């Protein structure tokens with residue numbers, strides 16, 4: 009299949025790109041999975057940085073409530089007007105930034121990076137396919153993502169600003185805030201959901217249909233399995249949120265009451281609506297997506313970690329089958345745990361009991377996966393390069409995140425911890441030093457395949473150690489704050505509930521707990537600074553990095569390394585045939601310590 | 615390397631790519647409508663007694679529309695079967711009927727919509743006396759039609775009365791209300807038949823709430839319009855795709871007949887799904 013007509017999209021830019029007539033169809037409207045993967049990657053990294061900056065400004069506000077934001081304060085005041093008067097972040101703006109930070113990080117940064125970018129670039133190569141099954145659908149998926157992103161971004165600048173009701177957009181709050189931010193959010197989400205659905209259909213169909221000869225299911229690299237399960241999660245969990253989004257949009261623009269209860273009063277006045285709706289319905293539909301979504305965030309990360317660990321321990325991954333079955337189990341179970349986010353809604357103890365049970369059960373496969381990775385390290389002669397450092401750090405960081413989820417999974421302890429900074433710390437440990445570290449590992453690992461050059465090891469290490477330290481400085485204190493009762497989403501960081509302000513308040517926040525805000529702010533600034541070497545490293549290495557001397561610089565076994573570098577359109581010169589499992593490292597009796605999947609046996613079995 | 619299995623099925627799965635794709639897509643569609651249907655169940659079960667609207671839709675028209683869609687499902691299959699044996703003319707003929715059925719369905723649906731937009735419920739501050747099923751009853755909620763300065767306006771709400779500074783309007787009540795059971799409604803309709811309807815003149819000050827049968831009227835109409843509009847969008851989308859393959863896309867029949875037939879099959883699968891959704895919607899919204 010060919011890209012969209014280069015002539016049409018070319019017309020307006022004929023002068024600028026005379027020499028390379030294929031520019032638009034080659035880089036912008038490409039249907040090549042590798043280009044689309046890179047497009048996804050760059051866009052998602054941009055959003056990642058943007059989402060991070062939002063949070064940094066919020067951390068300043070929490071640590072120094074009511075003081076103008078340094079450096080960018082005047083800019084905020086100029087661009088956003090009243091909500092940032094004098095460069096001070098108002099509570100409304102804080103709410104907008106918070107809601108959009110979550111939305112951007114989850115839907116515009118991490119998932120597009122983990123699924124859209126790595127999935128697109130790597131999966132077809134790994135299974136020995138020439139491209140995705142539906143290249144034009146693939147392009148449409150990226151375009152829908154960009155449109156959704158633009159709508160979200162533009163919403164900051166409309167009167168009243170962006171959505172303010174959190175990334176979870178609970179009704180009736182989300183509906184009754186009188187600005188249009190939520191409407192933009194919903195329309196943007198519909199595009200993002202469409203993008204995910206198109207992507208999911210494409211990925212699953214590709215993995216089912218386009219595996220090279222000999223690439224049986226049990227010879228698939230674990231990364232492909234992880235993407236496969238992720239695809240199903242997106243395919244089946246997102247539509248109910250789309251349904252919910254449509255209903256909330258109706259509530260917002262057509263005056264319906266899907267999520268508005270009878271007798272709803274807004275600002276002391278009875279709202280002019282029919283009522284009869286159910287706020288709980290929104291929460292059920294949201295978390296029906298929301299929980300599978302967290303596994304969408306983590307499964308591709310586990311896939312990357314698996315590839316990197318096996319490659320750098322020069323060993324078979326331990327328990328390949330357990331990994332596969334565990335990821336499938338996670339896939340199924342993640343559809344029946346959602347209401348553990350809703351213990352405090354009064355949905356009833358029977359329902360709580362059910363969801364506590366399933367939540368405990370789902371942690372078993374997660375633990376199995378982590379255990380397999382740990383055991384895989386045993387007795388390996390580990391190469392400590394940058395991808396491996398990030399992959400290794402993923403293990404304890406995800407471990408902390410997962411273990412701290414258990415107290416949240418019991419409704420008795422969740423009673424105390426719900427909606428506190430403890431929850432924030434929990435999920436950031438899984439997503440930030442967890443998933444994002446794995447994504448960094450993936451970038452350092454596959455960069456040579458994409459560009460033919462290696463990223464700088466030295467600056468990679470600076471990036472790694474800095475990130476590891478500052479991530480923990482940022483998120484570790486939040487456990488303490490949460491357990492001390494600090495509620496999330498407060499624009500003043502809890503100053504109103506502090507002992508400093510109300511000395512005799514029972515359960516007021518102590519000075520120590522409040523002062524952690526300052527520590528976290530500096531941790532956040534540090535974390536931002538150590539990303540600078542990374543950003544420079546990425547762009548500098550494209551042109552100036554050390555050239556790879558072979559197509560397979562890491563001596564890896566999987567098929568993506570058995571192609572030219574970078575792989576041409578169509579990927580493989582000839583269709584590869586697969587003869588073995590994905591991790592045949594250090595086979596006895598072989599000259600090399602790795603045996604690529606497409607290397608035939610010379611007589612007999614290995 | 616070219617992408618394999620665009621037309622020929624893969625041996626171990628027995629499917630060509632697009633067929634895998636459409637089944638996956640339909641799975642997600644099931645979840646989409648599943649989400650909406652579960653919203654229906656939850657909201658209906660949780661509704662305060664007497665607030666759930668029922669019995670206001672035109673069942674004969676709905677039944678007719680159901681028949682139209684089922685017919686189109688049959689012609690989709692016939693056209694694909696014709697193509698399978700190489701009879702392009704027959705395929706075109708049947709698929710033309712499919713497209714006409716789709717348009718017919720949408721036309722009838724929009725007629726139904728329009729009828730609702732000028733039909734009202736009024737909530738009154740003081741109850742009035744009306745005749746229902748041959749008996750005088752006191753009620754503060756009436757269904758019926760509005761007349762204002764010789765017009766029968768659509769889309770009015772409580773807000774409109776204030777905005778247009780309406781002092782009073784004529785109201786012709788229906789002999790029924792959805793608070794009644796289906797049996798009572800049938801009886802009331804029968805006794806009222808042929809008799810001239812009573813007429814009221816309501817002052818704006820008498821009116822607590824006024825709403826046409828629009829999504830904002832009640833949870834029921836919110837669901838009715840959301841579900842049927844989403845379904846109608848699917849009908850429209852399906853019809854556009856089928857039309858594209860039928861008309862401008864038909865060149866492929868000459869160059870790659872196998873792939874062309876696959877396209878017809880895939881669009882047909884989608885069409886069946888759209889029909890199936892209606893088979894669920896019709897009883898849920900019209901009959902229950």
Ligand code: HEM
Pocket residue numbers: 176302303305306348349367368370371374409410411413414416417418422425426427431434435438439443
């Ligand atoms: C492995 C076992 C895990 C358990 C038992 C667990 C349990 C929970 C529970 C019960 C909550 C709700 C807490 C509350 O709101 O009071 C929660 C919140 C959350 N978890 Fe986990 N979790 C686990 C793993 C993960 C993973 C792997 C991720 C993501 C990669 C994740 C992401 C989140 C997010 C994003 C939230 C907060 C949502 C919000 O309210 O904004 N969790 N977790």
Ligand SMILES: [Cu+2]
Pocket residue numbers: 298299302345346348349
């Ligand atoms: Cu969860």
